Structures are given as structure tokens and as C-alpha cells.
Amino acid sequence: MASITAEALDTLEKTFATSGRSEKVAIIGAGNWGSAAAMIIGRNCKKLDIFDDDVTVWCLEEKVDGGNLTDIINSTHVNVKYLPDHKLPENVRAEPDLVKSVAGATLLVFVLPHQFLARTCQTLKGNLEEGVKAISLIKGIDFDDSGPQLMTSVIKRELGIEACALSGANIANEIAAGKFCESTIGYENKETGALFFALFNEPNFRISLVPGTAAVQVFGAIKNIVALGAGFCDALDMGNNTKAALMRIGLIEMYRFATQYFKDVDTMTMVESCGMADLITTCMGGRNRRVAEAYGRSRLEKGDAHRSWEDLEAEMLNGQKLQGTGAAKEVFAILTRDKLLDKFPFLVTLYKIAFEGKPIADVVNIPEEHFLPSVVTGVKTTVTSA
Numbered sequence: 001m002a003s004i005t006a007e008a009l010d011t012l013e014k015t016f017a018t019s020g021r022s023e024k025v026a027i028i029g030a031g032n033w034g035s036a037a038a039m040i041i042g043r044n045c046k047k048l049d050i051f052d053d054d055v056t057v058w059c060l061e062e063k064v065d066g067g068n069l070t071d072i073i074n075s076t077h078v079n080v081k082y083l084p085d086h087k088l089p090e091n092v093r094a095e096p097d098l099v100k101s102v103a104g105a106t107l108l109v110f111v112l113p114h115q116f117l118a119r120t121c122q123t124l125k126g127n128l129e130e131g132v133k134a135i136s137l138i139k140g141i142d143f144d145d146s147g148p149q150l151m152t153s154v155i156k157r158e159l160g161i162e163a164c165a166l167s168g169a170n171i172a173n174e175i176a177a178g179k180f181c182e183s184t185i186g187y188e189n190k191e192t193g194a195l196f197f198a199l200f201n202e203p204n205f206r207i208s209l210v211p212g213t214a215a216v217q218v219f220g221a222i223k224n225i226v227a228l229g230a231g232f233c234d235a236l237d238m239g240n241n242t243k244a245a246l247m248r249i250g251l252i253e254m255y256r257f258a259t260q261y262f263k264d265v266d267t268m269t270m271v272e273s274c275g276m277a278d279l280i281t282t283c284m285g286g287r288n289r290r291v292a293e294a295y296g297r298s299r300l301e302k303g304d305a306h307r308s309w310e311d312l313e314a315e316m317l318n319g320q321k322l323q324g325t326g327a328a329k330e331v332f333a334i335l336t337r338d339k340l341l342d343k344f345p346f347l348v349t350l351y352k353i354a355f356e357g358k359p360i361a362d363v364v365n366i367p368e369e370h371f372l373p374s375v376v377t378g379v380k381t382t383v384t385s386a
């Protein structure tokens with residue numbers, strides 16, 4: 001991988017040296033991860049000649065303590081609502097008008113809760129520079145009549161532009177604090193992958209490049225559902241061994257879902273940051289886990305009078321969004337349509353606990369098939385009962 005990166009970066013430098021044209025970046029979304037990503041992007045744009053210094057971030061306008069969030073960000077350089085404890089670089093400017101935010105941009109970084117992507121793209125349609133390229137930092141999945149749709153496919157469908165995907169074990173607050181972590185960029189075109197490598201890679205945010213975007217995105221979307229299971233496990237005070245078992249089982253179904261619906265899924269991508277590592281960090285420290293624990297405890301303590309997902313999300317996340325509950329519903333709908341519920345017993349159980357009143361304790365009611373040695377490959381094993 002390193003040689004691909006070095007070779008492609010060399011091409012980039014040469015292209016820049018002859019054309020003199022630098023890439024201008026617009027970030028679409030100023031939430032928790034959008035703001036932490038803006039810190040990295042702002043620093044790299046200032047440092048590297050191939051990027052224009054000035055970075056624009058589209059921020060959906062809202063009032064905070066009587067003021068406009070964008071005005072507060074531009075005067076204090078702090079996103080006081082979504083990333084309050086960290087300063088954005090001064091070359092990052094918040095813009096409340098979506099269309100204005102992409103004026104002159106040649107690189108778009110999409111980092112929104114997944115449910116808002118399609119309609120945001122529809123507003124951008126017809127307002128982009130020729131040849132603009134995109135990257136999605138979104139962890140989520142959509143569905144239409146043809147089946148599951150990756151975020152990069154939504155971007156392509158709506159805007160007709162090339163899109164890479166970045167995903168990894170990347171809790172935004174930890175990245176903003178400068179703690180070391182890794183991430184994975186999946187690309188279709190090596191040069192574009194290298195361009196985004198240059199935009200994101202830093203000593204404490206190390207990027208690996210992988211060919212293909214499907215695995216990177218599917219793992220990122222499905223692990224959010226598995227994290228609900230980790231939260232239910234914590235609500236039951238089950239401990240680390242149980243949670244590790246649920247992660248292992250979740251990993252199998254993540255991989256199975258990816259290979260069921262997408263062609264270019266390399267098994268080894270599971271050991272990149274976007275696979276196992278993201279699953280671990282989300283099940284230990286993510287918002288989906290945290291809110292699912294609160295939901296589970298509320299069910300266990302209050303029975304039918306339990307708190308709703310919407311209530312808990314609003315109370316615990318202050319405007320940030322859960323992605324695992326929406327993904328659980330979407331995955332359940334597509335598996336039902338395709339008559340595949342039997343192949344994904346854990347994801348189905350998590351959906352039913354979250355939305356159909358199945359007992360929280362059923363999170364550890366694991367079907368026998370998950371203990372068979374053939375389960376990863378899907379090869380049938382004959383089991384002789386004693």
C-alpha cells in the first residue's frame with residue numbers, strides 16, 4: 001500500500017508543478033466528526049501546496065445562546081455546540097448557505113448524518129465545479145428498489161461525480177484531542193485515493209488506502225447496529241467476555257452482509273481500521289453504545305413505560321445523531337424483502353430488541369449456527385448430534 005501511495009503522491013506533485021492549480025476543499029457538515037475532520041483538513045491545507053489554504057465548511061444554521069452558530073464559529077473558531085473543547089484552524093470558515101459553501105471547490109468532503117445526504121446532494125445539483133471529486137466520511141446505508149445503496153453511490157447518483165470513502169476507528173472527540181488513531185480510505189481511482197490521502201494523513205491520523213469503497217462503507221454502517229448490542233450487553237451488566245463474543249458474532253454478520261450485496265469485498269479489509277478496529281472502538285466508547293445502554297436500562301427498570309430512542313437521543317446527544325437505529329431498520333427491511341432473515345440472526349435480534357419489544361436479555365440468545373466452525377466461509381458443515 002505504501003508504494004501505491006508514494007507513487008500516486010508523486011504524480012500529484014508533478015501534476016501540481018505543471019498546472020499550478022491547487023485543490024479547494026469544501027466540507028459538507030459541521031457536526032461532531034465534521035468539526036474534528038475540519039481540524040485535520042485545515043492543518044493539511046495550510047501545510048501542503050497542492051491545496052488552497054482556505055477551507056469552507058457548510059454548517060446548517062441554528063441558534064446557540066441567541067447567536068448564529070456560524071457567526072460564533074467564525075468569531076471564536078470553536079464549534080461550541082458540536083465540538084466545544086477544541087479550536088478549528090483559522091483558515092476554516094463556516095458558511096450557512098450550502099450552495100455558497102461549494103463555490104470554487106474542487107474537493108467535497110461529505111460528513112453528515114446519513115439520513116440527510118440525498119437531499120443535501122439535491123440542493124447541490126447543478127452548482128458544482130466541473131471535475132469536482134468527493135469523499136464520504138459518513139457511516140450509514142440507504143436502500144432503494146435495487147437494494148442497499150452506499151453513500152458513495154448516493155453521491156454518484158445525485159451528482160454524477162467520483163467519490164472515495166473514509167472510515168475507521170475514529171471517535172471524533174479523541175481525534176480532536178490529537179490522540180493517535182488510524183483510518184482507511186477506499187478508492188476507485190488510485191490518483192484520487194492519493195489526493196484524499198494527502199488531505200487527511202497526519203502523524204496522529206494515519207491513513208491506509210484500499211482499492212474499492214464497498215467494504216469500507218458497509219463495515220462502518222453495520223458496526224453501528226452491532227454497537228446497539230454492546231449497549232444492551234452493558235445494560236445487562238454482562239461484562240467484557242460477553243461483549244467480545246457479541247463483537248465477534250457481529251463481525252461475521254458485517255462481513256456476510258458486505259459479501260451478500262457487494263462484489264468488491266476483500267476479506268483483509270476487515271483487519272483495516274474500518275473493520276475490526278472501528279467495531280471495537282464503537283462498542284467500547286461510541287454514542288450508539290451509550291444510548292443503547294440507557295435504552296436497555298430503561299426497558300429493564302420501567303418495562304412498558306420505558307424511554308424512547310428519540311427522547312434519549314435528544315437528551316443525551318445535544319443535537320448529535322444516532323446512526324445505528326436507522327441502520328437497524330433499513331437493514332431489517334432489506335433482509336425481509338430479500339428473504340434473508342435467517343442468514344443474519346444477530347442483526348435481526350438487535351432490530352427486534354430495539355423496535356419490537358423483544359427482551360433485552362435476548363441479545364445473548366445466540367443461534368447455534370454462530371458456533372459452527374464453517375460460519376465465516378459459509379461452507380455447510382454436517383453436525384452430528386450426540
Ligand SMILES: NC(=O)C1=CN([C@@H]2O[C@H](COP(=O)(O)OP(=O)(O)OC[C@H]3O[C@@H](n4cnc5c(N)ncnc54)[C@H](O)[C@@H]3O)[C@@H](O)[C@H]2O)C=CC1
Nearest residue numbers: 030031032033034060111112113116138139171172320321
Ligand atoms: N462523531 C463521531 O465520532 C463520528 C461520526 N462518524 C459519522 O459521521 C457522520 C456525521 O456525524 P457527525 O459529524 O458526528 O454528526 P452529528 O452526529 O454531530 O450530527 C449533527 C449534525 O447534523 C446536522 N443536521 C441536523 N439536521 C440536519 C438536516 N436536516 N440536514 C443536514 N444536516 C443536519 C447538524 O447541523 C450537525 O452538523 C455520521 O454518519 C457518523 O456516523 C464517523 C466517525 C466518527
Ligand SMILES: O=C(CO)COP(=O)(O)O
Nearest residue numbers: 168169170171286287288
Ligand atoms: O463511528 C464512530 C467511531 O469510529 C462513532 O460511533 P458512534 O456514532 O456510535 O459514536
